[in-house]
Amino acid sequence: MTNAIIVNNLKFNYGNQQVLQDVSFEVQPGKVVGLIGENGAGKTTLLKILLGLLKTNMKVSILGHRPGMSQSVASMFQGDLKLPGVKVGEILAEVAAQYPNPKAPQTVLKELNLSDLAHHYLNDLSGEQLRRVTFAMTLVSNASLIFLDEPTVGMDVNARQDFWINVDRMKNEGKTILITSHYLEEIQQTADQILILKDGKIEFDGTLNELQKQYLTTQISFETKREGSIFRKLTQVQAIKQTGNKIKISSTNGDATLRDLVPYLEEIQHLNIIDASLENIFQTITRGEKNNAEDD
Ligand SMILES: Nc1ncnc2c1ncn2[C@@H]1O[C@H](COP(=O)(O)OP(=O)(O)OP(=O)(O)O)[C@@H](O)[C@H]1O
Ligand SMILES: [Mg+2]
Structure with a gap:
């Protein structure tokens, strides 16, 4: 047809x-x-x-x-x-x-x-x-x-x-x-x-x-006394933002990043994980906001 x-x-x-x-x-x-x-x-x-x-x-x-x-x-x-x-x-x-x-x-x-x-x-x-x-x-x-x-x-x-x-x-x-x-x-x-x-x-x-697969990011946030830069080497981390002892990680594969985070679990508090909404995905595409965690 x-x-x-x-x-x-x-x-x-x-x-x-x-x-x-x-x-x-x-x-x-x-x-x-x-x-x-x-x-x-x-x-x-x-x-x-x-x-x-x-x-x-x-x-x-x-x-x-x-x-x-x-x-x-x-x-x-x-x-x-x-x-x-x-x-x-x-x-x-x-x-x-x-x-x-x-x-x-x-x-x-x-x-x-x-x-x-x-x-x-x-x-x-x-x-x-x-x-x-x-x-x-x-x-x-x-x-x-x-x-x-x-x-x-x-x-x-x-x-x-x-x-x-x-x-x-x-x-x-x-x-x-x-x-x-x-x-x-x-x-x-x-x-x-x-x-x-x-x-x-x-x-x-x-x-x-396909849209979600291509653009989905997971926001992982927590508090820690560790230096933020050490979390940069975790798998699939797209961006990191540190404000005092608060760390916000944007990951392109939340599950993989979390598995890598396990060794640090004793040193972190208030762990919070959120998948990007469709609204976020739309903004990522239309406004070119690739690094959500760095932006806010
Ligand atoms: N008849 C026209 N003459 C000149 N420019 C026009 C005309 N119609 C639309 N435009 C311009 O073309 C662009 C696209 O307009 P269009 O209406 O197709 O967008 P849209 O995606 O439907 O927007 P919206 O979501 O606001 O309906 C806009 O910059 C608009 O100002
Ligand atoms: Mg229109």
């Missing part, structure tokens, strides 16, 4: 500002992909290129077509859907009419617990309700490739939960879904593939497991 998305050596600039320097990745059909990056990294720009809303002459293939040429693509973008005089049911019916194999709007509204909103005007909805309705539009499309740009911004905890349940449901239906987010945590449970966009390039492309 051909890949749902193929991007090869993509470059893009707005005037003098080069936003995408060299972006290459592929997405297999049926995968959920998390596209992560800081503010201004170029996530929305990349999505717009994949949708054919921004033109490039670079090689990009979407379901085997040029961007914008496949009928089976739907998207949900940042920004609200404010259309005066249009009701929720009407906009969903319009979406259904545009796609070859849509789902019934009433069914989708029911699934999202939004049936009550069908006769409401879009202009009368809260920001959060609008986000839910925009999401309902992508569900109604029943498209096989779906782009969601920071879909959960402005949603409360319950709405987020509903949202992720529905993403899982779409995944089970075999859809390919690309979701942008600032947060690894949010995306980790559902994403099969994680892409991290930094400085106009894909800094990481792989599974969550």
